[in-house]
Amino acid sequence: MNAAPVVEWTEADRPRSARWRSENGSPPPRRIVIADDRTRADDAYKxxxxxTALLWRGDFHNARQLLKAMARRIDRRPRKAPPADAxxxxxxxxxxxxxxxxILGMLLIPLDATHAVPLHRAPDVREACTRAYGPGEPAPAETSGAEGPAPAASLVSLRELLALIxxxxxxxxxVQIPALGGDRIHPHYGVFSPARGEYVDLVAxxxxxxxxxAFDIGTGTGVLAVVLARRGVRTVVATDQDPRALACARENTERLGVAGQVEVVEADLFPAGRAPLVVCNPPWVPAKPTSPVERAVYDPGNAMLHGFLNGLADHLTPGGEGWLILSDLAEHLGLRPHAELLDAFAKAGLTVLGRLDITPRHPRARDTSDPLHEARAAEVTSLWRLGVSNG
Incomplete structure (x- = not known):
């Protein structure tokens, strides 16, 4: 593994440094000033x-209030009318x-070597940080005299820390899953939560x-593998590349009593062999993700989609089916024409055996203030049943 980035600043006329934590890979801030309970929201926002980042040395709850105040200032900025082009x-x-x-990521919080927050009224975040970052370990620590703040093992944006919590x-x-009779799937940090249940219902x-x-390609939390196992599929091979997803899927299959039916393996899309059923729920929007969890939503260049389609025929047994679960939101946004999807099927030697559709139930589909409301309101999620073309 690469060495963790180090962030440096000056405090009380002394140079200091600490490990820099950023799940989305943001570089350490170049400029840091000290902020505390006396810092005005207007000054922090500016x-x-x-x-310029602000390293918080005051009350933790006041830091949260400051972050909300900064967010309100962003929301008050004049907005242009959304363009007609989706x-x-x-x-x-x-x-x-x-x-x-x-902007909101510029408010920083210190963590000590055990992932505790050395601030007044700070919550215990050690479990959340350990699950996201791993156990605490020696790190570049700021030097400090007898007076002044305690050494920091790392710095993290308050926004990211709240996301971890x-x-x-x-x-x-x-997350309660109706298709599993109300049983719950427990998503790990950085693994996409199955809060939107439409695609789960289609597989059910x-x-x-x-x-x-059956093969479950890109299993994530393992929710679709569990659904297939509960439906009576005797062996489900669930694949993923992300270590967090693999650990999450294994934990969920064990918790829900199907670990004997579901084998979770690390693989780039397909496992070895062929199956009569291969299921994939790839990211739905061809755009660049900006954080690990967004990789389940955004797929640059439709890479996973095309990888699944182009490899499907080689991993289906004769007469088998590939189930592609895909929203048409990208089509309504003008990011992937419908004809392009059908053309991808044909080029991969696949034919459409059938399709099941479902409309979204999530609140954003009804939020008229959302700048993408028109596209979200028209969205349909489909389960495409694909087979190998004969000709």
Missing amino acids: LACEG TQAFHLHRAAQNQRAR GANEWRRKG EAPLPAQDL
Whole structure:
């Protein structure tokens, strides 16, 4: 593994340094000033917009209030009317999201070597940080005299730290899956949560071509593998490349009592061999992800989609089916024409055996203030039943 980046700053006229934590790979800030309970929101917002990070030394709850105040200032900025072109609206929306994340990511929190936050009224975040970053270990620590702040093992944006806390709560509580009779899937940090259940329902309802073997490509939390096992598929081989996803899927299959039916393996798309059923729910939107969890949503150049389609025929047994679960949101955004998808089927030697459709139930589909509302309201998620062409 590469050495963790180090962030440097000056505090109390002394040089200091610490490990830099950033899940989305943002580089360490070049400029850092000290902020505390006396820091005004307007000043913090101005500094963050200019690219200066603020290292918080005050009360933890006041830091959260400051972050909310900075967010309100972003939201109050005048907005232009969304363009009529859906593709342009999507790119502008993504740019605005990235700018918002950059500004709010400038408020930093120290962590000690055990991942504890050395601030007044700070919550215990050690479990959440250990699950995301691994166990605490020696790191470049800032030098400090007898007076002044305690040494920091690492710095992290408050925004990321709050995301870790929230993700850890989701992992504890789990996400209820109606297709599993109300049983819960527990997503790990960085692994996409099956909070949108439409695609799970499609896999639970589609007629099975066989029950002896199935492949689940890009399993994530393992939710589709569990659904297939609960439907009576005797062996499910679930693949993924991400270590967090592999650990998450193994934990969920064990928790839900199907570990004897589901084999979780590390693989780039397909495992070895062929199966009568191969299922894949690739990222739905061809765009660049900006964080690990976004890799389940954004697929640059439709790479995973085309990888699945182009390899499917070589991994199906005669008469087998490939189930592609895909939203048409990208089509409504002008990012992937419908004809391009059909052409990809044909070029891969595949034929459409059938299709099941479902409309979204999530609140964003009804949120008229969303700049992408028109596309979201028209979205349909489909399970394409694909077979190998005879000719």
